[in-house]
Amino acid sequence: MASFHAALRGTGLGIPSKVLTNEDLAKFVDTNDEWIRTRTGIRERRLLDREKGESLSLLGAQAAQEALDKAGIKAEELDAVICCTATPDTWMPISASRILGHLRGRVAVDVFTADLNAACSGYLAGLHVANNFIRSGLHKKVLVVGGDIFSSIIDWTDRTTCILFGDGVGASVLEAVEEADASTAPVILGARFGTLADFDHFLAVEGGGSAAPFTSAEFESRKKRPVISMNGQEVFKLACKHMAQKAHEVLADSGYTTRDVRWFVPHQANLRIIEMVARMAEMPMDRVYVNVDRWGNTSAGTVAVALAEMQRGGMLKKGDLVLLDVFGGGFTYGAMLLRWGTDAT
Ligand SMILES: CC(C)(COP(=O)(O)OP(=O)(O)OC[C@H]1O[C@@H](n2cnc3c(N)ncnc32)[C@H](O)[C@@H]1OP(=O)(O)O)[C@@H](O)C(=O)NCCC(=O)NCCS
Structure with a gap:
């Protein structure tokens, strides 16, 4: 088969x-x-x-x-x-x-x-x-x-x-x-994911879900609101630690090192997080894609937008190893390694 x-x-x-x-x-x-x-x-x-x-x-x-x-x-x-x-x-x-x-x-x-x-x-x-x-x-x-x-x-x-x-x-x-x-095709080579469960007090949107629906007294009294609340410093530390760890793990799984990676495309939350993760993952900044300056944090959009911009700009060449790395509410995090397969822009 x-x-x-x-x-x-x-x-x-x-x-x-x-x-x-x-x-x-x-x-x-x-x-x-x-x-x-x-x-x-x-x-x-x-x-x-x-x-x-x-x-x-x-x-x-x-x-x-x-x-x-x-x-x-x-x-x-x-x-x-x-x-x-x-x-x-x-x-x-x-x-x-x-x-x-x-x-x-x-x-x-x-x-x-x-x-x-x-x-x-x-x-x-x-x-x-x-x-x-x-x-x-x-x-x-x-x-x-x-x-x-x-x-x-x-x-x-x-x-x-x-x-x-x-x-x-x-x-x-x-x-x-x-x-x-698969040895030459532009394929996903590996992925690693993780979860920090029960850290909801650091990054949350509390109101509007079924625990505090729009119709509830808690929502109406504005105790639970449908807006982001965050402990920025804690999120910063956790993001750096877990993104770097998953980057290392996915490379080790696939038998590659950071030297083999042409592009590191991390979640674009904050330039300081990107720089810190790059340092911890031993990735020089000239191989790190950054667009947070123009987009801010677009959440589930960051890496998808980055890859699309990179393809539009002709930055991705056939055979390039590309390492993706993310962190988000939940907390959820993960890294994925793929081989790019086309010169088309
Ligand atoms: C949010 C973040 C930028 C704050 O940076 P920070 O260096 O930790 O700054 P602090 O929270 O210590 O605030 C420092 C001071 O700036 C002030 N400040 C906060 N936001 C400010 C703003 N937008 N403009 C001006 N001053 C601000 C604070 O009130 C504080 O003032 P104080 O010293 O008088 O109390 C940073 O913690 C961060 O990026 N965290 C990760 C957030 C994230 O990416 N979340 C999504 C992950 S998916």
Whole structure:
């Protein structure tokens, strides 16, 4: 029986149209450009424009179409769609189904669709699921959309969190390749994931879930709110430790070292976290992709957006080893190693 590997065939970007600079933020919250840049490396972030009809699913579909075009695959060929997000358009219908609808119109088709929430680790978790769908022979062509609209769950009066996040969506198309091609094909080589359970007091969005629904007294009294609350310093330390550890583990599993890695693409939460993880993972900064300055933290979007930008910019060459590394609410974290397989931009 044939056995399969998952090849990452194409990537795409969904770019929200509004730009919010640090100077813009300083007009309505007590902060300044210098503080934000030195503590986080962020200069500006993108925000969704609802008046223009933008939504997570619409941006996801735009990103998906670009990824499909690059992969030379038609939307009709997809047999699974996973949307990785903590901020879906609506609780129902799910955003993966909405994305498929944007791509194909109102159809009834044999396509697996599901939303997956692993907070900022979502896109890597989605790639992991897609990889295992493909390796098991269940699916052949899988779309993974990673993105978040954190502007919808930010307290814009809280300067400790509102400066950090932005909106953004990226997409990737994965395709099954037969085992025989795996030594040279652009495949996912390995992944390692972890969870810090019961750390919810460090990073949370408490209100609006079923524990404190919008209709509850706790929500109405504003004790539990549908906005991010965070202990930044604790999150910082945990992110550095666990991202570096998973990067080492996934390389060791696959028999490679950091010297073999052409690009390290970490979760883009804060430039200081990126630099610290790179140091701990022994990765020189000239091989680390950074775009947090232009996007802020787009949660499940960060690595998906980064890969799409890198492909657009022709930075990824055939055969490059690319190490992805994430950390997010939950806490969830993980690293994945893949071999890039195309020079196409
Ligand atoms: C949030 C973060 C940037 C704060 O940086 P920090 O160096 O830890 O700063 P502190 O929280 O110690 O705050 C230092 C001072 O700046 C102030 N401050 C906080 N936010 C500020 C802002 N936006 N503008 C100006 N001053 C600010 C604080 O009130 C504090 O003032 P004080 O010394 O008078 O009490 C940093 O902890 C971080 O990035 N953590 C990780 C967060 C993250 O990435 N979360 C998502 C992970 S998926």
